[in-house]
Amino acid sequence: xxxxxxxxxxxxxxxxxxxxxxxxxxxxxxxxxxxxxxxxxxxxxxxxxxxxxxxxxxxxxxxxxxxxxxxxxxxxxxxxxxxxxxxxxxxxxxxxxxxxxxxxxxxxxxxxxxxxxxxxxxxxxxxxxxxxxxxxxxxxxxxxxxxxxxxxxxxxxxxxxxxxxxxxxxxxxxxxxxxxxxxxxxxxxxxxxxxxxxxxxxxxxxxxxxxxxxxxxxxxxxxxxxxxxxxxxxxxxxxxxxxxxxxxxxxxxxxxxxxxxxxxxxxxxxxxxxxxxxxxxxxxxxxxxxxxxxxxxxxxxxxxxxxxxxxxxxxxxxxxxxxxxx
Numbered sequence: 001x002x003x004x005x006x007x008x009x010x011x012x013x014x015x016x017x018x019x020x021x022x023x024x025x026x027x028x029x030x031x032x033x034x035x036x037x038x039x040x041x042x043x044x045x046x047x048x049x050x051x052x053x054x055x056x057x058x059x060x061x062x063x064x065x066x067x068x069x070x071x072x073x074x075x076x077x078x079x080x081x082x083x084x085x086x087x088x089x090x091x092x093x094x095x096x097x098x099x100x101x102x103x104x105x106x107x108x109x110x111x112x113x114x115x116x117x118x119x120x121x122x123x124x125x126x127x128x129x130x131x132x133x134x135x136x137x138x139x140x141x142x143x144x145x146x147x148x149x150x151x152x153x154x155x156x157x158x159x160x161x162x163x164x165x166x167x168x169x170x171x172x173x174x175x176x177x178x179x180x181x182x183x184x185x186x187x188x189x190x191x192x193x194x195x196x197x198x199x200x201x202x203x204x205x206x207x208x209x210x211x212x213x214x215x216x217x218x219x220x221x222x223x224x225x226x227x228x229x230x231x232x233x234x235x236x237x238x239x240x241x242x243x244x245x246x247x248x249x250x251x252x253x254x255x256x257x258x259x260x261x262x263x264x265x266x267x268x269x270x271x272x273x274x275x276x277x278x279x280x281x282x283x284x285x286x287x288x289x290x291x292x293x294x295x296x297x298x299x300x301x302x303x304x305x306x307x308x309x310x311x312x313x314x315x316x317x318x319x320x321x322x323x324x325x326x
Contacts, residue, residue, distance in 0.1 A: 060310035062303075063161065065320040067133065067185050074103045077120050130193045133185065137161065137195035149187050150194050157199035162207030165316045167198070174277030177315040178207035182214065182302045185320050207318065214283055214301035280312035281305070298322055 071088070073079050078092045078101055092101040095110040100118065102110050109116075124141075126132035131142035131150045138158040142150060150156060159167070162178030169177045185193045198205035279285065283304060294304040299321060306317040 060314065061316045062306045062310060063316060063318040065137075065185055065318055067129065067321050068323060069321055072120075075106060076102055076118050078103050130187055130191075131156075133193045134195035137193075138199075142194070149191050152192060152194035152197060152199065154200075156194045158195065159199045159201045159205065160196050160207065160318075162316050162318055163198035163201055163205045166207060167201050167205045169315055175280065175309065175312055175314050176208045178317075179309055179314050180207045180209045180318045180320065181305060181309075182210070182212045182298055183320060183322060184209055184211075186323070207316070212302070212305070213298055214305045215296055215298050217284060277312055280308045280314075283308070 073082075073086065074088045074090050078090070079087045080092045080101060081087075091104040093104045093107055093110045095102055095113040097113040100113055102113070124132040124135045125145060126135060126142060127146045128148040128150070131145060131147040134140070134142045134150060134156055137160050140156075140158040142156050162180060165178045166176060171177050180196070184196055187193070196209075197203070197207070283291065283301060286304065286308075291301070291304065294300040299319070302319050306319050309317050
């Protein structure tokens, strides 16, 4: 189930959960959700930069935040010649890349290493989880180093990778260019790690944080589902009315503001009406066999959801390993 943290939690653009729910409805003069989408894209015009031909090749990125995941010496760096107490209990598997060995639990991945870059020399010089995680998420060392339970406050407020994507890329589609699922990274006491939001860039560039349980087949994102008293037919009627109003405004001269409003309205209708963006969250459209291959766990189904989101046009999806299985 999708949900938003706490009744008083500040969301992107400083909205509280109560305000988010209030904004989720439709109004006669237009869509309040459209206004929300517009506010989230306010920085697009000022941050747009011309990119030369051939600038990068990746169209999308899925980033795995494997906090507390399996150790490297049992996966990517097995160290088969090391003493038993160092190399671990599992053996090794030869890969498609000559001279590269991986852990024996990765036989299928071993046949894909011609498409994978394995970096074994990454180091943060930081012995704490949250402060070293800040460096991994932002590329900037935490001040000071080795500070557990570090909070996202200055001077440690550099933007995350997702925030940088949102700041540099125009959210032209129905979905933002960066989304984080199925929850944020946190320490005991629900203390969020620094480096997960836009920090000094401003909340309008925050990646959309969607707390979800996709393995339960229940999705309830405030502002992304229709109220029970509004059918799809009624929604189509309101969209038609909005289109007529927009056409009337053309008689007074079409301005950039009006054109932009129409874009955000279409984004909102796409999410509410089950368009391409809304359908990205519908895992029921996948076959049972596909869902089984990803695993019927919260993390496994989050991986499947991430694939669907990038197929729907999201540039960066971060999947965080959940500390508590639910």
